[in-house]
Amino acid sequence: MVLSSHLASALLAAVAALGDSAAIRGGTIVNPDGTRIDKGVVVIQGGKITAVGGPETAIPPDAVVHEADGKIVFPGMVLAHTQISLDVANENVPVAPFVNVYDAIEPNSAEFEDCLRGAIGTVHVIQGHNTVIGGLSRIVRPAGDMVDYMTVRPDYALKLSITPRGGFNRMTQMAELRAAFANLANHIESVAERRFEEEKKKKDEKVLILPEEAVKQGMALVTIDDLDARWRTLWRASKGEIPLFVHCDRAMDVMHGIEWLKELKLLEKSVFVVGTEAFKAVEALKTAGRPVILSGVLVHKESDPLTGKVTETFVPKVFADAGVPFVLQPNGFGFSADGMLWYQAARCVREGIARDVALKAVTQAAADSIGMGDTLGSLAVGKWGNVAILSGDPLDQATFVDRMLIEGRLAYERANDRRLKELSTGQDLPPAAATAPASSSKN
Amino acid sequence: MIATLLAAALTATPGTAPETASAATPALPRSLADAVVLQAAEVHVGDGTVYKPGVVIVQDGRIVAVGAGLPIPAGGQVIDCGAAFLTPGLVDAACQLGTNALFGSAEQGSEVIPQLDTGDVLDYFSLEFEQLAADGVTTVFVTGEASAVISAKGVAVKTAGPIAERRLAPTKPCVKATLGAETSGRGAFNRSPSRFGGGPSYAIRRPTTRMGSAWVFRKALHDSIAFRDAGRASSDGLDPAAMRALGDVLSGATSLRMQVREALDFDTSVRLADEFGLQFVFEYATEAAQRLDVIAARKIPVIFGPVRQSDSTFESFESATPALETPKLLAEHGIVFCLTASDGSGDGGLARQTGLAIRFGLDRAKALRAVTVDAAAIAGLDQRVGRLAPGLDADLVVWNGKPFDDASKPVLVLISGRPVVDVQGRFRKENP
Numbered sequence: 121m122v123l124s125s126h127l128a129s130a131l132l133a134a135v136a137a138l139g140d141s142a143a144i145r146g147g148t149i150v151n152p153d154g155t156r157i158d159k160g161v162v163v164i165q166g167g168k169i170t171a172v173g174g175p176e177t178a179i180p181p182d183a184v185v186h187e188a189d190g191k192i193v194f195p196g197m198v199l200a201h202t203q204i205s206l207d208v209a210n211e212n213v214p215v216a217p218f219v220n221v222y223d224a225i226e227p228n229s230a231e232f233e234d235c236l237r238g239a240i241g242t243v244h245v246i247q248g249h250n251t252v253i254g255g256l257s258r259i260v261r262p263a264g265d266m267v268d269y270m271t272v273r274p275d276y277a278l279k280l281s282i283t284p285r286g287g288f289n290r291m292t293q294m295a296e297l298r299a300a301f302a303n304l305a306n307h308i309e310s311v312a313e314r315r316f317e318e319e320k321k322k323k324d325e326k327v328l329i330l331p332e333e334a335v336k337q338g339m340a341l342v343t344i345d346d347l348d349a350r351w352r353t354l355w356r357a358s359k360g361e362i363p364l365f366v367h368c369d370r371a372m373d374v375m376h377g378i379e380w381l382k383e384l385k386l387l388e389k390s391v392f393v394v395g396t397e398a399f400k401a402v403e404a405l406k407t408a409g410r411p412v413i414l415s416g417v418l419v420h421k422e423s424d425p426l427t428g429k430v431t432e433t434f435v436p437k438v439f440a441d442a443g444v445p446f447v448l449q450p451n452g453f454g455f456s457a458d459g460m461l462w463y464q465a466a467r468c469v470r471e472g473i474a475r476d477v478a479l480k481a482v483t484q485a486a487a488d489s490i491g492m493g494d495t496l497g498s499l500a501v502g503k504w505g506n507v508a509i510l511s512g513d514p515l516d517q518a519t520f521v522d523r524m525l526i527e528g529r530l531a532y533e534r535a536n537d538r539r540l541k542e543l544s545t546g547q548d549l550p551p552a553a554a555t556a557p558a559s560s561s562k563n
Numbered sequence: 564m565i566a567t568l569l570a571a572a573l574t575a576t577p578g579t580a581p582e583t584a585s586a587a588t589p590a591l592p593r594s595l596a597d598a599v600v601l602q603a604a605e606v607h608v609g610d611g612t613v614y615k616p617g618v619v620i621v622q623d624g625r626i627v628a629v630g631a632g633l634p635i636p637a638g639g640q641v642i643d644c645g646a647a648f649l650t651p652g653l654v655d656a657a658c659q660l661g662t663n664a665l666f667g668s669a670e671q672g673s674e675v676i677p678q679l680d681t682g683d684v685l686d687y688f689s690l691e692f693e694q695l696a697a698d699g700v701t702t703v704f705v706t707g708e709a710s711a712v713i714s715a716k717g718v719a720v721k722t723a724g725p726i727a728e729r730r731l732a733p734t735k736p737c738v739k740a741t742l743g744a745e746t747s748g749r750g751a752f753n754r755s756p757s758r759f760g761g762g763p764s765y766a767i768r769r770p771t772t773r774m775g776s777a778w779v780f781r782k783a784l785h786d787s788i789a790f791r792d793a794g795r796a797s798s799d800g801l802d803p804a805a806m807r808a809l810g811d812v813l814s815g816a817t818s819l820r821m822q823v824r825e826a827l828d829f830d831t832s833v834r835l836a837d838e839f840g841l842q843f844v845f846e847y848a849t850e851a852a853q854r855l856d857v858i859a860a861r862k863i864p865v866i867f868g869p870v871r872q873s874d875s876t877f878e879s880f881e882s883a884t885p886a887l888e889t890p891k892l893l894a895e896h897g898i899v900f901c902l903t904a905s906d907g908s909g910d911g912g913l914a915r916q917t918g919l920a921i922r923f924g925l926d927r928a929k930a931l932r933a934v935t936v937d938a939a940a941i942a943g944l945d946q947r948v949g950r951l952a953p954g955l956d957a958d959l960v961v962w963n964g965k966p967f968d969d970a971s972k973p974v975l976v977l978i979s980g981r982p983v984v985d986v987q988g989r990f991r992k993e994n995p
Binding site for chain 1: 884892922
């Protein structure tokens with residue numbers, strides 16, 4: 121669904137003028153690790169948090185103050201892996217590191233509005249799993265009317281899939297992955313040889329060495345400008361300059377993936393995006409020590425081929441019990457139960473996972489997985505001012521996002537959320553109802 | 564009768580063992596020595612009454628007492644649920660699970676099949692029942708499926724327990740009619756051969772429009788009246804058994820449901836009901852928020868739901884959109900209603916539907932009432948299930964947090980006093 125976003129202008133302004141100060145006062149500050157500050161104050165200056173404390177905390181005189189009495193103040197959640205706003209999640213070409221979600225993100229997607237309604241302040245948009253090597257991803261704010269203004273990290277990561285894409289088998293998939301990197305190596309060698317020859321020619325020298333030696337010596341001469349767009353991304357990825365989001369649906373894919381990534385010396389740059397059955401490889405993932413993003417489906421169902429007996433496993437519990445940090449994704453997207461990110465965390469608590477682990481899976485662990493753990497994921501001095509002002513506990517189903525600040529600027533207000541009102545009541549509202557002034561005050 | 568029995572039986576308080584009862588004590592009709600006593604921090608009866616803490620005493624599969632500070636019968640097995648919440652087992656009054664009759668394998672011989680019984684296709688071994696029990700749903704009314712305009716009779720069934728005890732008799736049999744596009748849509752699964760276009764067609768006798776659905780309904784009732792009054796055969800070849808079954812609908816001996824999703828079908832239902840003097844219940848009622856006044860004025864009970872992000876295949880035949888606050892609005896308009904998850908379970912199940920209704924403004928006590936007391940009443944099962952009251956079946960759910968919270972789930976489910984879900988092994992511990 122495409123809507124013209126009335127939230128866009130607020131964020132455009134936010135990006136243009138991050139020098140402003142803001143403060144959230146009077147609410148209970150709740151951090152994912154369980155710490156709480158009653159009647160707390162969060163001060164944000166230039167988009168970053170400069171103070172978190174009790175009621176005595178000084179508020180700069182120029183700050184826009186958001187009163188939060190009776191509310192819960194919680195860090196903006198992080199959606200670490202999603203295809204929202206992309207009209208088609210997968211490129212048809214199996215090896216396509218040259219495509220970029222930059223060209224496909226729809227800023228007016230209703231799903232970005234749903235992010236704000238669901239306390240999500242940061243979104244990593246990456247292409248789908250049905251690929252061998254997919255395109256470049258982008259980390260964005262879920263508000264704004266141009267991708268450029270929404271962007272937090274451009275060209276952030278690359279999608280790889282160890283699990284075969286639709287209609288292919290595992291051997292073919294691995295062969296194509298290996299071939300992609302082998303082709304890259306061949307291409308770089310030919311470029312190196314050419315560059316070596318060019319350098320010699322410039323100096324009017326003759327090439328008096330064997331091609332193998334020319335390649336070796338030419339390697340140092342190759343720069344990104346010597347490559348066309350088809351090769352640039354993969355080359356950077358092969359050098360460990362781009363994080364890899366590696367899709368492993370099954371446990372066996374995790375094992376093969378780890379092995380292959382080690383060969384490429386890229387394991388340290390990898391994030392595992394796993395399917396439900398991958399819980400069986402939890403020890404290998406623990407040893408790998410890389411972030412794990414779980415599927416939105418949290419229950420693994422398996423039926424015994426002989427007896428037909430169905431076994432169900434609540435996947436996050438396996439990771440929690442093994443002490444492996446994990447990141448949650450919604451299942452689908454939107455207002456219904458498991459389409460909400462916080463609902464997934466609530467489910468974890470329901471199934472016996474510690475509350476702080478569940479909350480981190482939608483905040484700190486999610487931020488870590490996109491390389492922004494120092495910037496996002498909790499309310500702490502130095503981090504970005506992405507703050508959700510909630511009507512209640514983050515895991516209570518009756519809780520709504522009252523206001524959402526992104527980098528200190530108001531990006532969402534429930535009081536002015538016309539679409540939510542229409543969805544709630546089934547009544548069409550006149551457009552005028554959407555543009556009431558924000559309820560914040562100057563200190 | 565039960566109350567007096569109980570008063571006598573409960574004279575034994577904790578610490579006074581029954582064996583000390585003097586010979587002068589009148590012989591009790593039944594000792595409570597084999598009773599099961601459940602204690603919990605909160606006992607929600609279903610009608611809004613809450614005991615904090617509360618006790619439920621169960622014997623022979625029935626509830627014998629509910630209250631606060633009840634004397635514990637000596638000898639009874641005490642299950643202490645601690646800080647947990649205890650509610651009646653949930654009732655889904657319009658379930659579409661547990662049979663193999665649904666969707667594609669339905670009766671294709673006629674649009675009008677009220678003489679058939681959904682009970683004949685119950686699959687007691689379906690894993691769907693296990694899931695429902697795990698969700699805390701202990702009784703379902705499996706409603707006739709929507710590919711016939713006037714469908715088969717529904718069937719009420721417990722979701723677990725000995726098969727011989729699972730079926731329940733509602734106060735009246737219940738037949739469902741479906742208006743709107745769904746009938747022709749589902750009928751399309753029995754398409755004419757592709758060389759004839761592949762669509763629903765005259766050749767397979769489906770109504771292909773909304774008008775057609777209403778006409779099939781109207782014609783069947785006219786035929787049934789003529790059959791009842793003059794013994795006249797149906798010009799559509801309607802089975803006399805079907806016409807007799809519809810005669811019961813006309814007389815009110817069989818209750819009627821109207822499955823509607825879009826607002827306009829609410830109006831058609833009301834018109835048809837007026838034509839034939841019928842009382843009915845709305846099922847699914849997706850766009851009820853658009854017709855609150857007429858529903859309230861006519862006091863039509865509503866089985867509402869489910870609300871989902873993307874429609875199931877069933878719902879996708881219509882473009883109806885439920886207002887998220889519909890349950891709250893129904894309550895505000897004084898409409899008797901219950902919630903259904905239809906073919907959903909687990910994260911799409913009844914507890915989550917109830918949670919969603921709470922999120923969008925429905926009072927918690929009313930929400931519980933909607934999936935217990937009122938669901939049982941609408942399905943005609945309130946003489947057996949739906950509340951914690953002496954004499955009713957001991958169908959109970961113990962939750963590990965607030966009922967319907969996203970972070971809570973049933974940890975103990977009893978059906979007729981038997982533990983069918985026991986996550987924390989309370990009964991195992993008590994009964995090694």
